[in-house]
Amino acid sequence: MGEGVYTVPEVERILQPTMTVDKIRYWLNEGLLGEPIRQGSRGRPHLLSFKQLLQVRTIQYLRDKLKFPLQQVRPVIKELSDLVFPRLFDKEWHELRFFRTERGEIGVSDGATTYEVKTGQMVIPEAVFSEFNRIVREARRDWDRGEVTIEKYPRLVSNAGIVAGSPTIKGTRIETSFIAFLVRNLGIERTLEMYPHLDREAVKQAADFEDVPLTA
Amino acid sequence: MNVLMDENLSGLGLADALNAYSKEYGCTFVTFPVEHEGADDADVPGIAREVGARALLSINVQDFGAKEQYFRALVAAGISVVVLRMRSRNSGDIDYIIATLTKHVRRIARILSSVEESVIISVDKSKARPASLQEILRKRFT
Numbered sequence: 001m002g003e004g005v006y007t008v009p010e011v012e013r014i015l016q017p018t019m020t021v022d023k024i025r026y027w028l029n030e031g032l033l034g035e036p037i038r039q040g041s042r043g044r045p046h047l048l049s050f051k052q053l054l055q056v057r058t059i060q061y062l063r064d065k066l067k068f069p070l071q072q073v074r075p076v077i078k079e080l081s082d083l084v085f086p087r088l089f090d091k092e093w094h095e096l097r098f099f100r101t102e103r104g105e106i107g108v109s110d111g112a113t114t115y116e117v118k119t120g121q122m123v124i125p126e127a128v129f130s131e132f133n134r135i136v137r138e139a140r141r142d143w144d145r146g147e148v149t150i151e152k153y154p155r156l157v158s159n160a161g162i163v164a165g166s167p168t169i170k171g172t173r174i175e176t177s178f179i180a181f182l183v184r185n186l187g188i189e190r191t192l193e194m195y196p197h198l199d200r201e202a203v204k205q206a207a208d209f210e211d212v213p214l215t216a
Numbered sequence: 217m218n219v220l221m222d223e224n225l226s227g228l229g230l231a232d233a234l235n236a237y238s239k240e241y242g243c244t245f246v247t248f249p250v251e252h253e254g255a256d257d258a259d260v261p262g263i264a265r266e267v268g269a270r271a272l273l274s275i276n277v278q279d280f281g282a283k284e285q286y287f288r289a290l291v292a293a294g295i296s297v298v299v300l301r302m303r304s305r306n307s308g309d310i311d312y313i314i315a316t317l318t319k320h321v322r323r324i325a326r327i328l329s330s331v332e333e334s335v336i337i338s339v340d341k342s343k344a345r346p347a348s349l350q351e352i353l354r355k356r357f358t
Contacts, residue, residue, distance in 0.1 A: 005285045047284070161256040163222075164286035171254045173223035177277040181302070185309040195227040197253075 004050035004146075004158065004165025005037065011053050013209070014150055014158045014167060015060065024056055030074075032059055032081045050146065050160035051089055054139050057148070058084070061135040065128050072120055076106070079117045083108055088139055095140075098132035100124065106132075153209050155202040167209065169202045179203055180210030188214060217328060219298060220269035223248040228310060230317070237318045243325035245273065257286055261293035271296035271328055271337075275313070291334040298324055298337045320344035
């Protein structure tokens with residue numbers, strides 16, 4: 001108990017607005033995320049782990065920073081993923097550091113060993129390396145605390161140890177899906193009356209996150 | 217016999233509504249203790265025992281698949297799960313929740329008092345019955 005479990009659409013919702021179900025499925029098929037914790041079949045969705053949620057987010061971020069054409073970025077992302085992920089979730093964390101090698105490629109060092117990822121003559125701006133360092137540090141921080149924040153919704157969180165990672169209002173076990181259900185049916189004022197310990201902003205964020213109009 | 221209501225359901229005044237019916241059948245619904253708000257899943261079995269509950273009442277509005285392991289772990293920890301199934305994200309309301317649970321509260325109490333091992337009880341408009349997770353997952357509600 002205490003490990004997050006996510007369906008693909010749930011990962012998409014948590015990592016909105018740039019994530020899509022198609023991207024996640026594609027990366028799964030490409031082997032970038034490893035095996036899902038349960039293979040989906042008709043009527044049974046794929047189930048992904050908290051680790052895989054972080055992998056999806058990290059790949060997205062790396063992908064965004066490498067503004068190469070898709071054909072060229074794919075092998076680089078694949079190699080980076082193979083290199084980064086086993087180290088990122090290691091018990092003993094040796095911070096990964098990205099830098100430009102003498103040959104202009106992407107260098108990755110874990111303190112003990114240095115690796116080189118070939119980018120195929122693509123010029124990588126210096127700023128990308130510090131971004132990579134930030135992305136990986138952020139992923140490790142979230143891995144350590146077992147929690148990801150949700151972009152644009154600072155009052156919401158997906159904590160792997162709370163309701164199996166279902167998005168909740170921070171500091172509670174109250175799921176955004178349930179609050180949205182209440183707002184849809186009762187309106188925001190009545191919902192706040194029922195849950196006086198929740199504040200308006202948290203309830204509004206939960207409803208908005210679940211695409212429930214606030215006029216409901 | 218007590219049934220712990222997960223934090224989601226504890227703000228609805230649902231406990232009073234249910235207990236008006238359920239006490240007759242030796243079953244009391246207990247709200248999630250305030251001091252444990254935001255507790256980890258791993259602590260839920262302990263919290264349930266603390267309030268003398270042998271089951272957790274939960275609701276499923278969407279993405280049931282993702283909660284499978286959570287429910288499975290509760291059952292493995294000796295806590296039964298009563299899960300109210302909503303037909304879809306857009307159907308039902310609070311009255312539906314209260315009406316459905318009060319309608320089946322006798323049956324829920326009966327099942328919980330008759331089984332020796334922990335079970336999952338699936339509750340919807342028409343019935344409350346013990347079900348395996350696989351069985352619940354085969355149905356698509358979301």
